[in-house]
Amino acid sequence: MVRSVSQIFSLNGAILVCVLLVVGLPIVTVLAHLFMHGDGSFVHLAQTVLPRYVINSIWLIVGVGIGTFLLGTGAAWLVTMNAFPGRALFEWALILPLAVPAYVLAYAYTDFLQVSGPVQSLIRSLTGLGPRDFYFPEVRSLGGAILVFILALYPYVYLAARAAFISQCECVVEASRTLGCSPSKAFYRVAMPMARPALAAGVALALMETLADFGAVSYFGVQTFTTGIYRTWFSFGDRVAAAQLASVLLGFVALLMLLERLSRRKARYHDTSRRVRPLGIQRLAGWRGWLAAAACFLPLFLGFVLPAIILGHLAFKGGDAQFGARYLALVENTVGLAAITACLAVVLAVFISYAVRMGATPLTRLTARVAGLGYAIPGSIIAVGVLIPLAWFDNWLDSLTRAQFDYSTGLLLTGSITALVFAYLVRFLALAQQTTRAGLDKITPSMDAASSTLGVGRLQTLLRIHGPLLKGPLFTAFLLVFVEVMKELPATMIMRPFNFDTLAVQAHNLAADERLAEAATPALTIVIVGLIPVYILSRLIGESRPGQRRRALWPGLKAVSSAFRRRYPAFANR
Amino acid sequence: MGAPRRLISICALTVTAVALAAASVLAQEVNIYSSRHYQTDEQLYSDFTKKTGIRVNRLEGEGDVLIERIRQEGRNSPADILITVDAGRLWRAEEAGLFQPIDNKGLNARIPASLRHPDGDWFGFSSRARLIFVNRSMADPAEINTYEDLADPKWRGQICIRSSSNIYNLSLMAAMIAHHGEEGAEKWARGVVANMARRPQGGDIDQLRAAAAGECAIAVANSYYFARLSLSDAPADQLVEDSLQVVFPNQEGRGTHVNISGAGLMKHAPNKDSAIKFLTYLASDSAQRYFAGGNNEYPVVEGLSLDNEALDSMGTFKIDPLNVSIYGENQPAAQRVFDRAGWR
Numbered sequence: 001m002v003r004s005v006s007q008i009f010s011l012n013g014a015i016l017v018c019v020l021l022v023v024g025l026p027i028v029t030v031l032a033h034l035f036m037h038g039d040g041s042f043v044h045l046a047q048t049v050l051p052r053y054v055i056n057s058i059w060l061i062v063g064v065g066i067g068t069f070l071l072g073t074g075a076a077w078l079v080t081m082n083a084f085p086g087r088a089l090f091e092w093a094l095i096l097p098l099a100v101p102a103y104v105l106a107y108a109y110t111d112f113l114q115v116s117g118p119v120q121s122l123i124r125s126l127t128g129l130g131p132r133d134f135y136f137p138e139v140r141s142l143g144g145a146i147l148v149f150i151l152a153l154y155p156y157v158y159l160a161a162r163a164a165f166i167s168q169c170e171c172v173v174e175a176s177r178t179l180g181c182s183p184s185k186a187f188y189r190v191a192m193p194m195a196r197p198a199l200a201a202g203v204a205l206a207l208m209e210t211l212a213d214f215g216a217v218s219y220f221g222v223q224t225f226t227t228g229i230y231r232t233w234f235s236f237g238d239r240v241a242a243a244q245l246a247s248v249l250l251g252f253v254a255l256l257m258l259l260e261r262l263s264r265r266k267a268r269y270h271d272t273s274r275r276v277r278p279l280g281i282q283r284l285a286g287w288r289g290w291l292a293a294a295a296c297f298l299p300l301f302l303g304f305v306l307p308a309i310i311l312g313h314l315a316f317k318g319g320d321a322q323f324g325a326r327y328l329a330l331v332e333n334t335v336g337l338a339a340i341t342a343c344l345a346v347v348l349a350v351f352i353s354y355a356v357r358m359g360a361t362p363l364t365r366l367t368a369r370v371a372g373l374g375y376a377i378p379g380s381i382i383a384v385g386v387l388i389p390l391a392w393f394d395n396w397l398d399s400l401t402r403a404q405f406d407y408s409t410g411l412l413l414t415g416s417i418t419a420l421v422f423a424y425l426v427r428f429l430a431l432a433q434q435t436t437r438a439g440l441d442k443i444t445p446s447m448d449a450a451s452s453t454l455g456v457g458r459l460q461t462l463l464r465i466h467g468p469l470l471k472g473p474l475f476t477a478f479l480l481v482f483v484e485v486m487k488e489l490p491a492t493m494i495m496r497p498f499n500f501d502t503l504a505v506q507a508h509n510l511a512a513d514e515r516l517a518e519a520a521t522p523a524l525t526i527v528i529v530g531l532i533p534v535y536i537l538s539r540l541i542g543e544s545r546p547g548q549r550r551r552a553l554w555p556g557l558k559a560v561s562s563a564f565r566r567r568y569p570a571f572a573n574r
Numbered sequence: 575m576g577a578p579r580r581l582i583s584i585c586a587l588t589v590t591a592v593a594l595a596a597a598s599v600l601a602q603e604v605n606i607y608s609s610r611h612y613q614t615d616e617q618l619y620s621d622f623t624k625k626t627g628i629r630v631n632r633l634e635g636e637g638d639v640l641i642e643r644i645r646q647e648g649r650n651s652p653a654d655i656l657i658t659v660d661a662g663r664l665w666r667a668e669e670a671g672l673f674q675p676i677d678n679k680g681l682n683a684r685i686p687a688s689l690r691h692p693d694g695d696w697f698g699f700s701s702r703a704r705l706i707f708v709n710r711s712m713a714d715p716a717e718i719n720t721y722e723d724l725a726d727p728k729w730r731g732q733i734c735i736r737s738s739s740n741i742y743n744l745s746l747m748a749a750m751i752a753h754h755g756e757e758g759a760e761k762w763a764r765g766v767v768a769n770m771a772r773r774p775q776g777g778d779i780d781q782l783r784a785a786a787a788g789e790c791a792i793a794v795a796n797s798y799y800f801a802r803l804s805l806s807d808a809p810a811d812q813l814v815e816d817s818l819q820v821v822f823p824n825q826e827g828r829g830t831h832v833n834i835s836g837a838g839l840m841k842h843a844p845n846k847d848s849a850i851k852f853l854t855y856l857a858s859d860s861a862q863r864y865f866a867g868g869n870n871e872y873p874v875v876e877g878l879s880l881d882n883e884a885l886d887s888m889g890t891f892k893i894d895p896l897n898v899s900i901y902g903e904n905q906p907a908a909q910r911v912f913d914r915a916g917w918r
Contacts, residue, residue, distance in 0.1 A: 041906065048913040110776070116783040116810065131788045140775040221737055221775035223918060231739050234638050235909040237666050318808065322613060384642060391646035398650055411650045415633075415643075494639045498605065498631040498652075509611035509634065514779040514799060518613075 013363065016355055019348060020367040026385030026426045027373055031247050038241035041232050045241075050228055057225040059142055060149070060217075061207050067150035068206040071299055072157025073199060077187060078296060080165040082282045084289035090296040091162075092538030095155040097303030098480075099530030101487040102152040103215030104507070104523040108307040109148065110219065111314065111516055113139040140220040148216055151303035153206035159476065159537075160202030160438065164195035167442055183282055197441055200260050201434040208253060208376040208430065215489060215508075225249055226378050239384065246381040253376040254369070308527060314520035320510065323521050327503075330522070331529055334502040337417070337492075338485040341424040342432075345481040346474055348425065349432035353440050354462060357448075368433065375430035379423075379490030386423040387494065390414050420495040427491060428484050432477040439473025440466065472540065479537040486530050503529070603629045604848040607644060608657035609637040610835060614868035621864070622855050628848045637663035644672050649842045654849035657837040660741045662748070664696045664836050665902020673838040676850060684857045684875045688897050689834055698834030698898065699856045700871035703797040703891065704746050705830070706821040707782060712791035715819040719826065721750065724794070725765025733766060734781040734790040737774040738912035742796055745833050747911060748904035752896055753828065756911060763915035774918050779803065786814040793818070796833075801870035801884035822891040829892040833901065835871065 078084070079091040113119055115131050124131065138144065176190040177183075192199070217224050225245070233242035284292050352371055355364045374382060394411045401407050413419050443466060451461045489504045496505070503526045510519035611634045619630040633640070637658040644651050644667075656672065658664050667673060673695040681690070681697055689698035706724070708715040713732065718724070724733060736743060750759040771790035778795035782803060785793035804815035822830045837856065843849050855861055862873035866880045873880070880886055 039906070044910055044913065048910075114776075114780070114783075115789045116780075116787045121787075138772075140773075219776075221773060221918065227739075231909070234636070234741075235739050235744060236906045237638070237669075238906075239642060320613075380639065383639075387643060387646050391648065395648050395650055408650070411647055411652070414647055415652065493635040494643060496633070498633050501634075505634075510613070513612055514777040515613075 015351065016363060016367055019352065020363070020370060022422075023348070023367075023374070023426055023429060024370045025389050026382055026423070027250070027370060027377070029385040029388050030243050030377065030381055031250070033240050033243035034247050036240045036244075038232075038244060039236065039238045040241075041236040041238040042241045042244060044236075045228055045232060045245075049223070049231075053223050053225050053228045056142060056223055057211065060146060060210055060222075060224060063143075063146035064149045064153065064210045065203055065207055067146065068154045068157045069199065069203050071150060071154040072159075072202060073161045073192070073195075075154075075296055075299065076158050076161035076165055077191070078292050080162055081183075081187075081191075082284050082292060084284040084292040086293045086296070090293070090300065092535075093300055093304075094158055094296060095534055095538050096300060096531070097151055098155040098483055098537075099527050099534045100152060100304060100307055101215070101504070101523075101526065102148055102209075102213055103219060103489070103511075104311070104526065105148045105152050105303070105307055106145075106216040106219045107511060107516060107519065107523065108310040108314075109139055109144070112306075112310050113137075140222075142222050145217055145220045145222045148220075149206070149210050149213070151299060152216075153209055154299060154303070156205045156209075156480075157199065157202035159480075160198040160435075161195060163438070163472070163476070164198035165191060198438045201438055204257065204260070205375065205431060205434060207256070211249060211253065211376050212378045214378055214380075219511075229378055229381065233380075243381060243384065246377055250373055250377060254373060257369075257372070308524070311520045311524045311527070314517045315524050318517035320506075320518040320521035327522075327525060330501055330503050330506055331525065333500060334486055334504070334526075335529065337421065337424070337502065338482040340417075341421050341428065341485045342478045342482040344421065345425055345429055345432040346436070346478050348429060349436040349477055350462075350470075350474065352433060353436045354466075356437075357440055357445075358458060368437075372430040372433055374426040375428065377427070379427060379488060379492075380494060382427050383423050383491040383494040386419060386426060386491075387414065390419050390422070415495075415497050417497060417500075420492065420497075423491040423495050424485050424488065427488070428481045431480045431484060435473050435477040435480060436470070439470050443469055475540055476537060479533045479540075482533045483530050486526060602627060602848070603631060604845050604852050605631045605633075605652045605654045606657060606852070607633050607635075607640040607653045607655070609635060609640060609659050609663065610657050612869050617868065618861060618864050621860065622852060625855070626848075626851055628851065630852075638666070641667050641670055641672065644840065645670055651840065651842050652844060653840045654843040654845045655837050655852060656840060657835065659835045660745055660833050660901065661698070661836065661898035662741060662745055662902040662905045664691070664834075664838065665899050665905075667838070668695050668899075668902075672840055674841045674843070676839050676853070678850065678854065680854050681857055686874060686876065688893075688895050689874050690836070691838070691899065696836050696838030697853065697857070698836040698874050699862075700835045700865035700869075701832045701874055701893075702742075702835075702871055703822065703830050703832045703893075704742055705795065705797050705800065706823050707785055707793045707795060707800065707818040708821060709785050709788065709791050709817055710819050711817065712788065715821055718792065718821060720824045721746070721831070722762060723823075724769065724792070725762045727765070727768070729769045729792060731769065731771050732791040733769045733794070734771050734784045734792065735766065735774060735794040736777060736781060738909065738917040742778070742833060743912075744905050744908045745898075745901040746831050747908035748901040749831050749894065749896055751904045751907055751911065752900050756907060759908075760911045760915055763911055763917050767915055767917050782814050782818065783810070786817045797872070797885075797888065798870035801882065801888065804884045804887075805870070820888050822889075824894065825892055828896075829894040832872070832893050832898075834874070834898050835865075 075090070075094050079087055079094065111117055120131070120136055123129070123134065123136070127134070172194065173186050173190055176186045181189060212226060214226050214230055217227060218230070226249070229242050229245045229249070232238050232245060348371070352364075352368050356368050377385075391411070391414045394409070394414050397412065398409045401409050447465060448461055451465055456464070487504055489508055492502055492505055493508070496502075503522045507519050507522035507526065510522065619632070622628065623630055637660070640656060641663065644653050644656065647653070656667055658667070668691065675691075675694040677694050682694070685697050689701065690696065706718060708718060718729070738744070738747075747759060747763070750762060754762065778799045781793040781795050782800060784790055800814070800818070800820065803811040806812070824830055837853060839846065839849050839853065857875060859875070859878065862875045862878055863881060865871040865873050866882045866885060870882060870885060872885070
């Protein structure tokens with residue numbers, strides 16, 4: 001018995017080292033550039049434009065951080081704890097903006113609001129004023145970028161907050177009420193602090209995505225730190241300095257994450273009660289109810305409905321003439337990549353999170369941290385970080401086989417789907433990991449202890465106890481990665497094989513050629529295809545509420561979970 | 575005895591057949607890394623396949639990214655040809671040692687010397703001009719004749735031009751540095767920045783639309799964008815054509831700044847013969863006409879009829895004879911000048 005446990009543990013350790021090596025390699029490659037010599041463009045940047053880029057980036061993350069936090073948490077609180085007209089609809093519809101990439105929002109709103117767009121043209125024709133005679137907020141601005149990111153990214157916070165509020169036991173909130181808390185006070189003093197790890201994870205994802213973005217900010221002409229990275233590489237031809245800047249960005253993100261962790265100190269957020277009752281829902285009557293409905297409708301409208309209408313109109317008027325068979329291939333490529341990556345990401349995320357839970361050695365902690373960092377690095381830089389070691393390996397193997405067997409293996413990995421999926425994993429593992437981790441954190445360690453006392457091994461505990469409890473978070477992780485891969489652009493551009501395009505590439509090619517109307521067709525297709533996983537995700541979170549009747553949406557999963565419940569009636573109340 | 579021998583010979587035949595088939599497939603391919611991503615190019619490639627039977631494999635992406643990938647792939651790189659949409663990137667690929675020179679009489683005869691590499695590393699196949707557009711109701715087109723005029727203080731708050739990190743502006747600045755030196759070019763950039771109607775934003779078409787809508791009197795954009803809008807029937811595009819006057823800058827002096835889309839043979843090209851066939855095809859009359867017909871670019875081969883209504887009505891012009899490879903050489907300096915001048 002003891003031997004088998006130690007075997008598993010050392011096997012664990014070995015696998016962990018492998019995971020760390022594989023996932024960490026691209027990041028280490030990027031960081032290694034810190035020790036190389038660039039062309040001195042770093043100094044020039046620091047002297048001229050870099051301070052402005054940094055200030056813009058800071059404003060951006062402050063604005064997006066506050067915005068996504070307020071919008072995501074507020075909306076989640078409204079739909080989980082209150083009853084108002086349309087609540088059931090908003091509960092799932094609020095995550096629909098997840099299907100719209102930030103750069104697509106940027107295209108849509110620019111077309112709609114710019115000086116030659118329909119809104120300003122209408123104002124001019126109604127009032128007879130000239131384009132410079134009246135004030136109209138500039139859509140291509142820092143403010144515009146902040147709004148676009150808030151709309152595109154608040155669903156991360158919403159998802160995290162909603163899951164956290166729902167799984168909080170009503171008894172805790174009730175206990176606070178009996179101690180004299182008003183409903184709003186219960187929210188601020190009990191529900192919010194208890195949801196803190198989840199909220200922090202959600203906001204962190206939104207901020208990392210904001211920092212790594214290039215598509216939307218470059219379209220808006222808002223110069224951020226990532227603009228600096230790209231400018232160093234593309235204008236100065238100095239890839240080394242670009243990677244150095246990316247390392248600085250990475251350090252900044254690592255610092256932010258560390259600060260958040262330090263500020264939590266020793267606090268733990270397990271919910272020890274196993275008694276779950278339907279949440280006590282507050283009825284919002286009359287105008288309050290309508291106000292709540294309006295508050296939920298606004299982000300949904302601005303983040304999804306309006307952009308979809310704008311794109312639909314553009315695509316209808318002058319869409320992509322290639323629409324047809326080519327799009328089937330594009331959808332197939334896109335969905336295939338997304339599905340493979342999402343599966344692998346979930347498996348890796350479970351493995352890493354579980355290793356941390358079993359015993360937080362420095363190795364496990366390091367792996368978890370490193371695996372979470374990729375999300376903050378711009379896609380192009382990650383791709384270079386993947387490309388350099390892979391191409392090196394391919395060429396090394398090729399030289400070896402040429403010398404030994406007079407046979408050329410050529411490039412085995414570089415330019416293959418494997419390499420592309422690898423790049424995606426490095427970039428998006430954070431998404432899967434944060435979600436899995438948040439789910440795992442909710443399960444009190446006393447359960448592990450109990451199963452251990454009953455002589456159940458670690459793997460068995462994972463499969464029989466944590467598995468069923470983690471079903472929701474794991475599926476969420478899968479779908480989040482799926483949707484992100486669908487929208488991913490820069491790494492796809494660099495790593496993909498010959499004659500292999502995705503929807504995002506198609507949209508980019510048309511938009512880069514300044515064919516916005518045509519680009520609306522692939523952009524809208526991304527949104528529509530992305531709606532499917534997002535819809536499933538939304539139904540899933542809808543049924544995750546304890547006490548809610550489960551729909552037979554997932555016959556397989558349902559069968560597994562009911563079999564589990566039959567065998568372990570102790571957990572049947574979950 | 576008979577049966578195994580027959581089996582062996584069948585196996586041998588199959589292997590040979592497969593090997594031959596594989597070899598013939600390999601010989602019938604050309605692998606192109608291209609930063610041209612115009613949908614209208616589909617025809618350009620399919621015509622080549624129709625004519626020669628050679629299959630075209632494409633990987634499209636930004637120039638620098640493709641250069642980086644070829645560099646990392648090293649001697650095993652499948653790339654036969656690199657196509658870029660500006661001379662600066664060709665220069666950068668040349669610096670990275672990616673090309674192998676070709677001395678091809680046909681290419682040398684058809685492509686003007688200023689639009690190709692002196693040793694045959696790369697060749698320009700189409701060109702685009704950086705032009706000035708004037709809203710007739712807001713300014714007199716006769717008063718602005720040169721790039722230098724853009725910095726004239728009388729145009730304060732009148733000019734729409736895109737960001738300085740855009741490659742067409744970088745190339746223009748690289749040419750300005752070649753003509754006026756870094757100091758002169760920086761002075762010019764400061765003048766233009768002072769004249770800007772708004773913070774640089776959007777693409778070239780956005781500058782044209784803004785000028786047509788009256789947000790600024792003067793816009794700077796590439797020739798093919800204007801040609802594309804004037805060929806379109808959409809009312810918003812027609813507004814651009816009707817309200818803007820095309821100015822070919824510096825016709826009295828050195829000529830208008832042009833950039834090229836060009837290509838070259840890769841050093842480790844696995845399909846060298848097919849690749850050279852493809853390059854000669856790009857310089858052929860039909861492919862050259864296609865650049866004008868499909869994407870409103872100017873062919874580099876002289877004396878071809880354009881058969882493009884928009885380009886024809888814009889007229890012919892004098893080209894700055896400066897060799898385009900200077901755009902790449904001066905590009906880092908150009909970005910530094912822009913940054914110092916506060917051109918975002």
